[in-house]
Amino acid sequence: MLPRVQNTLRFVAIAFNHYLRQPIYRTFLIGKMSQIEDSTDSDSETVAELRRCHIYEPSRNSVLxxxxxxxxxxxxxxxxxxxxxxxxxxxxxxxxxxxxxxxxxxxxxxxxxxxxxxxxxxxxxxxxxxxxxxxxxxxxxxxxxxxxxxxxxxxxxxxxxxxxxxxxxxxxxxxxxxxxxxxxxxxxxxxxxxxxxxxxxxxxxxxxxxxxxxxxxxxxxxxxxxxxxxxxxxxxxKRSPDTASKDEERPGVSAKDDDSNASISKRLQRFxxxxxxxxxxxxxxxxxxxxxxxxxxxxxxxxxxxxxxxxxxxxxxxxxxxxxxxxxxxxxxxxxxxxxxxxxxxxxxxxxx
Structure with missing residues (x-):
């Protein structure tokens, strides 16, 4: 079943390559690409083709x-x-x-x-x-x-x-x-x-x-x-990054919590x-x-x-x-x-x- 899906996606990626700037196609292909990449027996050729088309999707990190x-x-x-x-x-x-x-x-x-x-x-x-x-x-x-x-x-x-x-x-x-x-x-x-x-x-x-x-x-x-x-x-x-950082400096947190707080702090720095x-x-x-x-x-x-x-x-x-x-x-x-x-x-x- 998976190879058939992969071949279908490869065809879709090629056929609609010039439409990828439209949200409906871009969202569909990005979602399917994530599913294929997460699969243990994914076809590397299909993933490569989807990645080639994926270049039109701007990096959210660069946009931010x-x-x-x-x-x-x-x-x-x-x-x-x-x-x-x-x-x-x-x-x-x-x-x-x-x-x-x-x-x-x-x-x-x-x-x-x-x-x-x-x-x-x-x-x-x-x-x-x-x-x-x-x-x-x-x-x-x-x-x-x-x-x-x-x-x-x-x-x-x-x-x-x-x-x-x-x-x-x-x-x-x-x-x-x-x-x-x-x-x-x-x-x-x-x-x-x-x-x-x-x-x-x-x-x-x-x-x-x-x-x-x-x-x-x-x-x-x-x-x-x-x-x-x-x-x-x-x-x-409403909260400034300085205030947010002070709020997060509290005792009794685990190393895992520290990692989570670090990501929250980083996000809050985008004040x-x-x-x-x-x-x-x-x-x-x-x-x-x-x-x-x-x-x-x-x-x-x-x-x-x-x-x-x-x-x-x-x-x-x-x-x-x-x-x-x-x-x-x-x-x-x-x-x-x-x-x-x-x-x-x-x-x-x-x-x-």
Missing amino acids: RDRDIYLKKSLFEIAEEADWQISEVLTISDLPTWPEYAKALERTEEANNTSAANANTDLSKKIVLWQGDITMLNVDAIVNAANDSLLGGGGVDGAIHESAGPKLLSECETLNGCETGDAKITAAYLLPSQFVVHTVGPKCHSPDSVVSHHSEMLLTSCYRTCLDKVLEHNEFN EPPIRSIAFPCISTGIYGYPKEAAAEVALKTIREWLDEHPDELDAVIFCVFLDSDVRNYEKLLPVYFPLPDYPQSRSSEDET
């Missing part, structure tokens, strides 16, 4: 090493390597908060009167609406509206991969794709941000622009899962910076066809609910839009989900008049 290197680089070092200017990059301090934005549009009164009962000054100050290129934001994380392969595509996905450089693709190749509604975090490499949160939105090509409940739930999952992954990342990296600011594009509203206003409502509703549950986990959430129509949708819906209280600035300006 590159990730560590780039997360430790300064913005100036990244700019020099990526050949863009620091002056081209926007930081959080360069972007007006939602209360400042609304005041500039003279829409503060409208925002006040929409739903005053749900007004939360602290949360509203965390929200930013900005029209521009998400790849030039110096925030902790930007969200990529990816496809399920995570290997790049068109639109914002292609722009992020192009700007981040080939090492982003190398890390994505180790993730075995991503399910619709799920999210995965990578380093940002040559981007001015530190991390990229990849999420796969639903395809919604309805001729009458009616969104199914299933599609709405999947899009909701995209936004919530991105934020949950950020929370998970921050929880995992990564927390994510306190995140920028979202308009997920699924491009070629995936999700109606733009409906998508904006899902985004705002989901993020407002998540921030109500975790008010101290993020300092800024940026809605990064590209089209004028998206700007109008967010300007219309932001007062509904992030109504503004009556600010002292407004009263003081009235007193001056």
Whole structure:
């Protein structure tokens, strides 16, 4: 039985050699190769053939090493390597908060009167609406509206991969794709941000622009899962390597435990910076066809609910839009989900008049 399996695998390895960059084939062959190598009577020729094809699978150790290197680089070092200017990059301090934005549009009164009962000054100050290129934001994380392969595509996905450089693709190749509604975090490499949160939105090509409940739930999952992954990342990296090492120095452990602790300590030395600011594009509203206003409502509703549950986990959430129509949708819906209280600035300006 085993020789037949080996011959079949040899044929598969050769026939699909040029498809190995696709996660479905790569995962299948890597799993089968492990089974054959573990067998006592494995055919060395089959193993050699699979190993030859396996060269397309990037070494996870090298990917983790590159990730560590780039997360430790300064913005100036990244700019020099990526050949863009620091002056081209926007930081959080360069972007007006939602209360400042609304005041500039003279829409503060409208925002006040929409739903005053749900007004939360602290949360509203965390929200930013900005029209521009998400790849030039110096925030902790930007969200990529990816496809399920995570290997790049068109639109914002292609722009992020192009700007981040080939090492982003190398890390994505180790993730075995991503399910619709799920999210995965990578380093940002040559981007001015530190991390990229990849999420796969639903395809919604309805001729009458009616969104199914299933599609709405999947899009909701995209936004919530991105934020949950950020929370998970921050929880995992709360302890510094020094603190972790001290915690592990406890008496009464065996030599076997020492070896286990050494590996844990080594893993904990990959301490990564927390994510306190995140920028979202308009997920699924491009070629995936999700109606733009409906998508904006899902985004705002989901993020407002998540921030109500975790008010101290993020300092800024940026809605990064590209089209004028998206700007109008967010300007219309932001007062509904992030109504503004009556600010002292407004009263003081009235007193001056």
